[in-house]
Amino acid sequence: MLKEVRFSIAALFCAAILSLVCGVASWSSARADSTSGKKDLASRQWAIVRVALPENDEPFPPGIGADIAGSQCLICHSAGMVLTQPPLKKDEWRAEIMKMRSAYGAPIPDDQVDALSEYLKDINGRQ
């Protein structure tokens, strides 16, 4: 029982935090029945949660092939994923591109694979 009450307090506290942080709707009913008890736990616990994820506007560094990276890689992930990788050889970048195509369905045409490999080697490569 003690545990239940403690949890309820925690949940109520969280309600306050959540509404500050992410604009939670419909917490008023939650606060209204804050007199504890198992039955009320759920109504305090469950609120519409609405968040905004940060916009991702990080571009690929300029260079020959940046347009391909911008139109292909950014479909599924931000440029940071590429820039934080260890420097890879061109054929290692090519292998990553082929994996993105075969495993995840990246629509990178055959005639862009070499240019994209070269670009990725240019921005984060080794010999």
Add this chain to the structure above:
Amino acid sequence: MPRTLLVPPQSRRQFLAGVGGLGLTGLLGAPAWSGTEESVVFPFVNGGRNLVKTFPQKGAMVLQRARPPLLETPFEVFDQGIFTPNDRFYVRWHLANIPTVIDPATFRLKVRGHVKQPISFTLDDLVRKFKPIEIAAVNQCSGNSRGFFAPRVAGGQWANGAMGNALWRGVSLKAVLDRAGVKAGALQVRFNGLDTGILPQTPDFMKSLDVDHSLDGEVMIAYAMNGKPLPLLNGYPLRLVVPGWYATYWVKMLDDIEVLDKPDDNFWMTRAYLIPDTPLADMVPGQQGVKLIPINRMVPRSFFTNVKDQAKFKVGETTTVRGIAFGGDTGVAKVLFSADAGSHWQEARLGSDHGKYSFRRWTVELRHSSAGPQTLMVKALNTAGASQPDGANWNGSGFMRNIVESVSVQSV
């Protein structure tokens, strides 16, 4: 808007070479980092990362990737307590379509497949109609510490902060499956969450456990984390908790449970998250013909949390050195500390026990009796007799690193 790295990798590498990759915070001057107030440099090539506070329900986090989010827990958080606060708990998503609105009025958890009676539950159902259970358990990314692999491997380049420990509260998976009634002949149970890929051809992220594991009473569906609802980025409203197993199985925003009468052949079980079927998933780079199996149980680890590499002490003083340890898939038996690079080991004092899947605090008193450099080491032994290796394990996916941790310090 996340703060971004606009410096070409070339200059970052040169800069890293300049600071010697010490892994310290606050080293970077503003000119090299566009708009950056704070950053960290992990001690590996391309290890510069920004600290951001731009993600919902999250405090300062190490930005590994903005989309889909990969956010690492800054390591100093682990010194503050053995439970990782929700707003500092690491975040890892595979697919970029992440719902940003969850409405409990319409959310349902479905149980279907090879069952007697398909059934769905509201969130209220789970809280009211089931006995709640609680467990303290470490959630650790399979690729935690991947950035330290040598030779390096591709993937999320985490340092050691892709892990966290929380008190999870929810209902046992067994109780939920029992309501639907698992039919004879069931082999696996597959878990799916609300996230999806941007492209229709990207495999939906799903993970499976064997039926026996699913019915062990420990695997749970959590609706609370450290006494509060889960942050959305940690899986609100429901997350699977698989104590002792790597986090890839802890499916977030869980809304679909499918009992299978044949082995799950989906991409995320058969082509991703595979490890060599060898002790500690260890292999030699380039080794051919290695049998691969799905990653599974965690292995022991331990860390220093209040002593960083290159720390300096005063001769004659005494420092309480402390850290955290976990046993992997079972409890910590002991933590051993060495002040002489592993020649001699002493048992550390263990803090309170929150169950076999939790972080555990360890401490030792270290007297700085003479001047000079010193290598401090720590390793955990679990109750099944497993320990940490002196040399790093290696595999091509960067999984399961658990080498004995060491820091170089100096007394002056």
